[in-house]
Amino acid sequence: MSPTILRLQAKTFNMTKAFPFYFFRWMHDHYAKLPLHSHDFIELVFVWNGSATHIFNSRQFGRLEYKIYPGDIFIISPGEEHTYHLDPGEKVEIINMLFYPEMLESSLLFESYQAERELMDFLYVQPFLQKEARFSSILKLDAIAAEEVMTLVAKIEKEYTAQQKGYQSLVKLLLTELVLRLGRFYSERPRLISERLLVVQGGTKDKLNRVLGYMEHHYNTDFSVEQLAEMASCSERQFARLFKQATGTTVINYLHNLRIKRAQKMLSRTNEKIAAIGMEVGFHDISFFNRIFKRIVGMSPKEYQAGLSRGGELEGRTAD
Known part of the structure; x- marks a missing residue:
């Protein structure tokens, strides 16, 4: 018999369309069991202290398990099922930032330079990688990078908790900076040859991965084929051909x-x-x-x- 899956929605955390964001620290030990769950928003996970085993049910690969430690950062996309297991005596402190893509500035993908677009790949591409590439690409920050990220996270927590005038705009700016900095760390890490989206085969350009990841997160918003082609740095005609070659269907x-x-x-x-x-x-x-x-x-x-x-x-x- 399959285990019951807890389905979490934005309203569970009082997230609104105007400000779809929620921040909390989560302390866990062997005695407090967290049920297998999924959610309809993006979850950015930062391991602050301790260790645990992350259990992840992938539609493509089945059940996956791997250890997480301080400085590890990873993305859980909407609809993905996961939980944590802790051995006796084991404890972990995790920071969760829950949000919708609307919290980030879309012009970073549509109107920016190619290098800036690539900095968004940690959010849009990493969750859709092949099994071995995805779980080897969990960000494991060194001491300097971890301190940089912890400083930004602390600023986000302070603004979110105090809720002074203008805090929502500041949280959006700080979250965008955090994602960009994580994207920089992600782009500088050693990469696997097999690192590509499941749907993309052969010689299809890596830039298409970013488009597919964007569509997965922004399926309910209006965007044009022209904008997607710009994101992939190619003409509309070339983009349409590459897209159909990769997915077997049209963009629409x-x-x-x-x-x-x-x-x-x-x-x-x-x-x-x-x-x-x-x-x-x-x-x-x-x-x-x-x-x-x-x-x-x-x-x-x-x-x-x-x-x-x-x-x-x-x-x-x-x-x-």
């Missing part, structure tokens, strides 16, 4: 699948109205949402929701 179809997959999860976990779910995953027109959902899943959102409420087995397809 890929985006629709991401949105419908998210809508299926929301239909199974919330009581929100279908129109509200369609809007939340990025569709501005309910009729269009219904049409795309039926084309991909094989039934309408209403039929899908009705099947879930009956507790029966759904015959509809799952978005890829």
Whole structure:
């Protein structure tokens, strides 16, 4: 029997659309069991003190386990299941920063120099790497880098806790600086030859990884093929060809699948109205949402929701 998965949502932590961010320190020992859980936001984890075993359920690789120590930093993407195990006598102090990508300045990917775009790869590319590349690329900071990061984290904690005038803007700026500095450390670490997205094969440019990671995190926002091509540093025509070569489909179809997959999860976990779910995953027109959902899943959102409420087995397809 599969273990029950705790599904955490932004509202659990009182995160709002205006300020989708939450900061907390987490102390854990062998006696306090943390259930396997997932969430609909990004989690940036910084191991402050102690050690533990991070248990991670990957859809691609199954159950993975690895030790974490002070100075380790890693990203947990929305929908990924994980927890921690501690042996008798073992303790760990972890800093968690929970946020949506909207907390970061998107112009760093669309309007900046190539070198600055690469600094965002720790956030957008690292979570989607092959098994051996992803878990060898967990940032393990040396003493100087760790002190630099700890100083920034302390500033974020101070602003978030005090909540003085302007704190939300300052937290956004400090979080963006933190991600950029982590991106610098990430880009300077030794890299594996096999380091690429699962979906990208052969000679497809590494820059496409950044686009795919961006789409995974920003599926519910409006962006153009032109903007994605700019992010990949190529023409629209070349980008469209590379994208289809890598994914087997067009940009629009890929985006629709991401949105419908998210809508299926929301239909199974919330009581929100279908129109509200369609809007939340990025569709501005309910009729269009219904049409795309039926084309991909094989039934309408209403039929899908009705099947879930009956507790029966759904015959509809799952978005890829």
